[in-house]
Amino acid sequence: MRSVPLVVGGGRAVGAADAIADLRVALGRRLADCRKAVGYSQEALAPLTGYARSTVANVEVGRQSVPRDFWERCDEVLGTGPELAAQYDELEQRVTAERAQAARAAQARRQDRIGQRKARxxxxxxxxxxxxxxxxxxxxxxxxxxxxxxxxxxxxxxxxxxxxxxxxxxxxxxxxxxxxxxxxxxxxxxxxxxxxxxxxxxxxxxxxxxxxxxxxxxxxxxxxxxxxxxxxxxxxxxxxxxxxxxxxxxxxxxxxxxxxxDREMQGYVLLKKSQAAWDQRDAVRMLMLARAAEDRAWRLPARVRAEAAQQRARGHAMLGDSVDLVHRQLDKAHALLIGEAESTSTQVSPHYRSALLQIQTAMCYQVAGRPQEAASIYREHLTSASFSRRDYGYFASLGASASALANEPDDAARLAMTAHRIATATHSVRTANEVVRVVRQLDRWAARPAVRELRAVVLDY
Structure with a gap:
């Protein structure tokens, strides 16, 4: 089953924690009411959300917090529109506000203790x-x-x-x-x-x-x-x-x-905002921000402009734009990276190299509906020696998705299992989310031993 952190951070006052717990319980009860209203059991709802039955049970009593995609799927399955996701957003806003308030209070207490110590x-x-x-x-x-x-x-x-x-x-x-x-x-x-x-x-x-x-x-x-x-x-x-x-x-x-x-950093943050939009598969936002990052006013080094170009390529591929347009952006990215000697900056994207661009090229082919080519690139360029452990796990999850789309279920299950282990060890929810996507893509091969084992580990079946 996917590991989901209950809360990032901590340190809230007891009263605030109790209030938030009450809100979480209320949201869980609302989920239970909506589920029962349409006649679903917890066992029936769980696979439709991509989570285990135990997760649904824990959420309904306020014992576990889950990401927004869980509530979005529940809204879709239960026909509740955006109601549950909207209530989740309100809860998270309260959690964020209480966390910030607690941090300020803790900082003030530490300052006070320091002052008292100095006075003595x-x-x-x-x-x-x-x-x-x-x-x-x-x-x-x-x-x-x-x-x-x-x-x-x-x-x-x-x-x-x-x-x-x-x-x-x-x-x-x-x-x-x-x-x-x-x-x-x-x-x-x-x-x-x-x-x-x-x-x-x-x-x-x-x-x-x-x-x-x-x-x-x-x-x-x-x-x-x-x-x-x-x-x-x-x-x-x-x-x-x-x-x-x-x-x-x-x-x-x-x-x-x-x-x-710092103009360079401003352009770099725009690129990072574009990359964050990928997690939500928001192609339009990816394109807008990547294009903004390419503005010459930022004076970005060649390797960062290369990354922005591939980001635009992926956005165009996601929107179904012409293959020629996607290839032009990828060619631009490769050319910029080859000529990166012009850059003197060491502050942003110091580790952006050919191996990563190759993986990102595979991602472009994958979302463009060419999974066989994507899977081939992953097989050639995805090695543990080329990436950090956390990054290797994330890209393994994407490689698994490409293999699933290319009708290679055993390879997909193997890569997804590797990604799941690394996601668990590194607490990478982003990678865990991608592994769950792969499990869903492998539904039609559920009887195959490798896929069955993956489902048992990830979904706790």
């Missing part, structure tokens, strides 16, 4: 207490930054910067934040969003606090790192299945990039 410091033990204070400030502003990697001088410098940003927040701190962000990116690729998200949010908190007090000469550089952190947080939430939070952090990334005059 005496001149006789200033040096010892300062060290404790530095660690407390780091814990408050830069959660889980991996302090063992810092030298004592680094620790003192970062702590001083957080205490007195105007005086101490300099390029050394900016470089440190950049290194930490790169470390987080590596953790995400290996272990998924859950391992990287706390550190990234801590970085954002430290940057957001410091940018108001930092010297003007350093502010733009700090905003640039903040924009990268916010965009990365958007990606982590996207992979976690928290669509609204992903959108929120991409918007913050754009805001900081604009505030810092």
């Amino acid at each position: 410091d005496s001149k006789a033990d200033d040096e010892a207490r300062d060290e404790i204070g530095r660690r407390a400030v780091l814990a408050h502003g830069v959660t889980a930054l991996g302090l063992p990697a810092l030298t004592l001088d680094d620790l003192r410098h970062v702590a001083a910067a957080l205490d007195d940003a105007h005086r101490y927040m300099d390029r050394t701190i900016v470089e440190h934040f950049t290194r930490q962000l790169e470390t987080c990116a590596g953790q995400d690729g290996d272990n998924g969003p859950k391992s990287a998200l706390p550190t990234v949010l801590g970085l954002i908190g430290a940057i957001e606090s410091g940018v108001r007090k930092v010297k003007p000469a350093v502010r733009d550089e700090l905003l640039a790192v903040g924009a990268r952190c916010a965009e990365f947080a958007g990606w982590l939430y996207r992979d976690s299945g928290a669509i609204e939070l992903g959108d929120y952090w991409r918007d913050r990334a754009m805001e900081w990039a604009q505030a810092g005059g």
Whole structure:
């Protein structure tokens, strides 16, 4: 059965948590009422939603939270229009608001504790207490930054910067934040969003606090790192299945990039917004944002423009536009990537290479109704050595879909099983959603052993 996180994040006050739990119970009861009204049992409804019966049962009593696509399918199956999905949206908005309020309250409490600790410091033990204070400030502003990697001088410098940003927040701190962000990116690729998200949010908190007090000469550089952190947080939430939070952090990334005059990052965020639209299969939004990302005003490096071109190719393929138009965009992407030596930037899309473009080309063929060609490209270019573990799992799920559409059910089931294992290990809801799509595509081969095993693992049948 697909693993679904009940809530991303946490830390709400008990009263708020109880209120949200009541709303979740009410939504579950409404689902049960609608199900019974049309004569479905939980066992009958479950396969129509792509989820296990136990999930339906848990949702109906408010014990489990599921993504929006579950409610959309229930609306479709039960004939309730957008009612259930709309109530789910209201619930998620409340959860997001309560989470933000709880985070602000927790931050205020930490600030208060730090203030009280400093007030108790005496001149006789200033040096010892300062060290404790530095660690407390780091814990408050830069959660889980991996302090063992810092030298004592680094620790003192970062702590001083957080205490007195105007005086101490300099390029050394900016470089440190950049290194930490790169470390987080590596953790995400290996272990998924859950391992990287706390550190990234801590970085954002430290940057957001410091940018108001930092010297003007350093502010733009700090905003640039903040924009990268916010965009990365958007990606982590996207992979976690928290669509609204992903959108929120991409918007913050754009805001900081604009505030810092970082044109390159503004164009890059537009591309990332286009890519997020793929998860919803929103071809028109993909095209609009990819085209906007290609504007010369952003001064994007060749590899980013290559990625935008393939994004447009996929959008055109999804809309059923001419094959020639799709090929022109793909040819443009390949040409730009070959000529990427013109780019000097190391800040955006540093890992965009030929192997990824080949996989994205397969995705274009797949949505264009040419699954045999897509499956062939996946077989040739999809290797664990070419991608991070998390990315390999995601692309394996897409390769499985291509194989299913190409009438290769055993290959599809094998790839989907690999993707499912990686999705579970990395907590990638995005990959898990794609695996469920594959299971549905394999319905007509349900009697085949490999497909039957896949269904048993993914849907808990």
